[in-house]
Amino acid sequence: MPALNALSAEKSIYADGGKLVGKIVESPNNTGVSFATIALLTVKDSAVVQGSIADLDGIFNVPNVKPGNYILRVTNLGYQTLYVANVRVATEANLVDLGTLTITSEAQKLSEVTITAEKSMIVDDIDKKIVTIGQDMLAASNNVSDLLEKLPAVSLDENGNPQLRGKGNVVVLIDGKPSNLYGSDLPTILQSFPANLIERIEVMTTPSAKYEGEGASGVIDIITKKVKIRGTNGGVRLSLGNTNTHAGSANVSYKAGKFGLNSSVSGQMGDKYWERTLDRENFVSETPTFLKQAGSGDNGNKNAFGRIGMNYDFNEKNTIEVGANYSRYKNESYSDLLNRTTFENGTVKEEFTRINKGNGDGGNMNFSFDYRKKFDKKDQLFSFTANYSMGVSDGESYFDQESNIDSLDRHQQNLRNNNRNSLFLNTDYTWPITKKATLEVGVRSRFNSNDNTNAFYSLNSENQEFEFNSRLSNIFAYQDETYTGFVTFSQKTGKWGIRTGLRITDYNQDINQISSNRQFGVHFLTLVPSLAITRKLSDISQLKLNYSRRVQRPEADWLNPFTDLSDPRNVQTGNPNLKPEFTHKAELGYSSYETNGGWGPSLFMDYSDNAITRIRTIDENGTSLSRYDNVGKEMSYGLETDFNSTLWEILKINGSGRIFRSEVVSRMAQIDNRAWSYSGNLNAFIKLPMDFRASAYVNYEGPRAIAQGSRDGVFIANMGIRKDLMEKKATVSFNIQDVFLSRTYKSQLNTATYSQYSLWHQTNRLINISFNYRFGKISTRPANGA
Template sequence: MKRLLLLIAFISVVASSRAQMGGGAPTVTGKISGTLIDSLTRKPLDYASITLYRATGKVPLTGVVTDEKGGFKFNNLNPGSYKITVTYIGYPTKTITPVTTTPDKPDNNLGTLVLAPSASALKEIAVTGTAAMIENKVDKIVYNAEKDATVSGGNAGDVLRKVPMVAVDQDGNVSLRGSQNVRILINGRPSGAVAASTADAMKMFPADQIKSVEVITSPSAKYDAEGTGGIINIITKKKDISGVSGSISGGVGTRQNNGNANLNVNQNRLSLTGNFGTQVGWPQTSEISTGTKTTSGTVIAQQNGTSETQRHAYIGSGNLAYDFNASNSISSGIRYNTTQFSNDGSTVNTGNVGNFTQTNNQTVKFGGFDWNADFTHKFKKEGSELTFAGQWSHGINTTDLTASYTAKNPNQSTRNDGLNDEFTGQIDYVLPLNKTVKLEAGTKAISRKINSDYDIYRQLTGDVFKFDNVASNDYDYSQDVYSGYGVLSIQLKHMVGLQIGGRVENTQIDGNASSVSAGLQPFSNSYTNFVPSLAVSKSVGSNTFRLSYTKRIQRPSLQYLNPFRNTSNLQYHMMGNPGLSPEVSQSAELNYSTFIKSTIINATLYFRHTSDAIESFVTREDYTSTDASGASVIIPVNLTSFRNIGTSNSVGSSIFAQVNPVKPLTLRGNVNLFTYTPKASSSIQSAAVYDSKTYIQYNIFASGSYAFPKGFIAETFAIINAPRRTLQGKNPSFNMWVLSMNKEILKKKGKIGLNAIDPFNEDKIFASEINTGSVIQSSRFALPFRSFGVNFSWTFGKMNFNAQPKKKRGVNNDDLKQDGGQQGGQGTGTGSQR
């Protein structure tokens, strides 16, 4: 704690002293900037191509595209005379020359540039530019979901399936370049719902609330070190232009139904945003089969059954922001969510445990809120600012399960109440030392308090349910993380950028279980990690090369650590492992990106080494229990727990491309090919079958869309994912095919569409297999998947595009995702044992 206070004091002193400084060292480099608008509508033109030449040159020096406000900027230019060309679809090319900068006046702001539509476009009176759906930036890839008419009516999982390098399996689990250890943020901040269950959080998040998704595979040290696979940042919709606006959207289908509403108010210095969404799923019946056999093929036990699932969810959020003046601003927001689903089914059991039928009735409720507040002060020196931010995440989880047996076994009733509170405080400071060097530093503290109260009641033959004080458990878990970072960014000559950073994170963990009679003992652990990052980039015209190195950690969450043994399934038990160490990965990658008119290409080669890799691990053992009469019995079971299995290496390559062979047709494709090479520790080698060979994995996405006249768009896309390998076996593969059609209505303010998911496959079958060395466990389940639906959306309100844009607040959505945000670890589970 002393180190944290010293770091806070140091940053405050530096901020105070630097605030009095007039500027950095003299420099001869400058910038050229401006804003592009349409001559008729006076609206900003985003994604226009701006190219820079020498005044008499014919070879481009560099190029940029305008942002959503029509702004553009060329930095680090030597004094001289230049020429700028502006190109945009439907407009003639505009040339501006000469554009000069001098040592005395190195910055040249061209102000507002007006671009007039071509003659053919003038005939149509209104001109609408088409923004890029995929942005290829130096340190990230951005998928602009709001530009994709085909995602309306779905959920966040449907959106993420279309994001380059991201895969979402049949259960909603998210992976990035093959790794499920991904840090998922919402508006740059962690979410309690995501930490509790990523799959459930993505299912209940309406797609119509999502503006864009950022993928960061090599985060700098200013980001939390959590997430060995990288960071996915979901940006929700919010209008920065003045006025009152909103939207209503929804969808009705054979699998799920949803609705969403957004309202945005931006008046002078005040900004208010709110939204609400809901999702209701139709009942779905799945067929499940799980079996255990010897390595020679003899069947030991078999389960066959069906399960019906129903789900509904609500999510809402609100944000209020106010700029006191040009130097000080505040914002505060809250996001609320609640979800409930039920699973009712029966299973026929045969084999060495006898023949009987098990009936399960399960209801799960979870929800909570994330409240945040930030204050930003901007100093007189341009780009220098100090931000104070805080967040409170609160989550509640309740699971009720009743298991009834037709013979031999006592009926069982369980209730699991989980409570999670996470408090975060953060200070960030940005200081441009001069026009080419920028320093960023910060400190952060996260405190997590989690309680899981698990009560079990058993019913013997002819008796009532009685509390089982041996098997029940009240578990308390706390995790505190203290960190500090520093990042130095340098823009060198010839469009070369250098970024070097370091982060130190200290983690302190305590766990305490009340059921000492069951052999559960208190535990504590602490460790300190140094997390360096390095990136070098080089731009040549529209081409960018980037070489980076980063180190990441993955802390085990409560579901991995909680030593309580879940025995609700008689033959297949689950239990956490409090002795887990954090997983640590080191990655190096070489990235190339370019854009040529409407063509975008992003290619990456990468290598990732992971130590203390955490994986689920199955062992075969005898378990002492009681039968329906209360007599002691020994049952052979498969126990799934978690282990640090050793190390693993992955070499991979991913490539994303978007092309427009003809103007109305857009083709996109993403291929991620990588290896999985595990090397088990000595303890694991003695406990399981160990295969050190290299496995090839892949994720493939391909889509095509065609824009017909009068606002009609048709699209199809397909996803193919290989089975995910683990040390002991493989998990199911996942494939899907989608067709959709959308039509603009209500003077282009509304859209209505139809979609079909796997129209020729009513059910989808998923199979997995695990080899423990003594037995082979296999599972197969058939899930209703074919779906047809209709969706709609409508925007309303009058927005003033001629008003001066609001000054950027210190910790708004875009600042958070660029400047580090606030990420928590994954040790925030709510204690659910399902």
């Protein structure tokens, strides 16, 4: 039996047993402790016989407890372990209420402690899945992009943008705030954030009205770690890899009395090599022609990220937090693309090689202010957040197009400049009307401005000087203003729970197409309702029914009528007549999660009317024109499940999978594509002798119907091995990403006027070795006001 320390408590329960219930709170504020781990131990040998995880409010249930005497153990990151001795469950009883159990922060412990959360966990809330990030995921993940691939229903496209259930248009938040406050390029932002700064990630496929109405596929909220304990803790990480892929990061947190400080820095670099092909048959002209593009290239990226945050607790009711972060990136690219057009008999009509060399750099600065106030009556909470972000990016590209045909031989330069500013204001008020009913209202305002210049210069063959080309240049500016209000109501009565809400958004956008001296604006007023109903079946299982309406408003680039001719055989333009796309999302799900595993199957359906889709047309010369359009209806429906399990105490597996049908139908565009498909991912972690652990990750996104054709399936496999050192304060790991070089994206388009096959393939696997060290020093001296 474990020795009971100074925090141990004894409770003799002669009660109504069979099921243990209670609430875990933190001393001295008596606030609920989220996700504390509860284990029931035998008195004889302290073996674990049953367990549970507390919910967001610290409430827990331990079901199916056999009659007898037990010890209850409560553990959580940053707190002293609490033992409750002499817990008795009588034969005739069916309920044991342990009441409120208080745990204390590690501030009273001496010397250094190792700050770890060994095992990742999934908690199914009423409208989201919450994945807490443990050391199992962190050991095989350098940044947030690596973490996202391991989550239920989440994958990344070829550019590193998150997808939910294989579809884009996902809103990504960081601590509840728009991710574009941290920069304009989402993949770069996700790769800049070190994985060990993340506490949990919330995945919402049918979000409530509290969250952004945009994002037809759903919302991902990335929650960073905060200072929870008094003292100092942090970590450093270094990763070295092939293809010049290296990364390093460090973070430290300090808490003394009312004051807390957290800071981090990170940097990484890497090269990505790829190959690309495109084969297109043109049926428009009287004599069919065939275009073949084939080439390769590489992208080299360097980025750095730093952040600092400070919080001050005036008292138990009032807290402020201020922060700033700065990011910087540089990239270099090279591509060599052969373009050959032939007739049906194989005769070459035209041929040229287009070489592109480019580079760019930019930076982003973000300032934030948060204020939280608790009221005495019924735990009412008021919060205010303000964020201001400013960024700049510059770049240049050089195009050398070489051909035996003089009219196709050309040399061009493109100089790019972008300046952007964003302001985000957020006010929330939470009012617990009763112990089981809560009303939450909020107001959001967001302002963005962007000045974008693409200046093209063409070489004059006579004087060998570059001259400004107004036909290829694009200079435009835009501003948008978003005003949002929402209200949600939640209530739990017995075994039933409900959360309903409504969000109203007024969106205004002004676009100034300076190149063509054209100005226009768009205005959208949208309503986003949501409804979630849950029914508890047992202490660890529940049913839930969710509905949410989502909206995808056209982005500025989609609306901008400028025609991009930088690829002369694949031209792109915007569509100022685009309308918003509305998506109805519904799910009926079951979940059952406990300490050693669980699963969460669900039936889902997404239906979009007026869907925004990229449409490609072709002219007699074989040149394609792409632009976004409201083509018609998109629908997907099927069965999905996530699962996790611990087997024989040495193997942990988690994953998700789905079988679904995708349909894209548009009479206007003469599209009718329907297909069944399947997708899924699997993570496995196994304990080996001598503190070694191995991990493997596989993901497969099955083929699906898209506008004008279909997309093939994509398979990805990663693996690694790690060893804990220095009493588990340090970890060294060896990882391989894309083991089989299978990250290949293929698509086929078939219309009455052309047939096209395209491929993009990453041609280098990533191999790296990483060292991670965690530290924590806890002070025994309480600060003033603590």
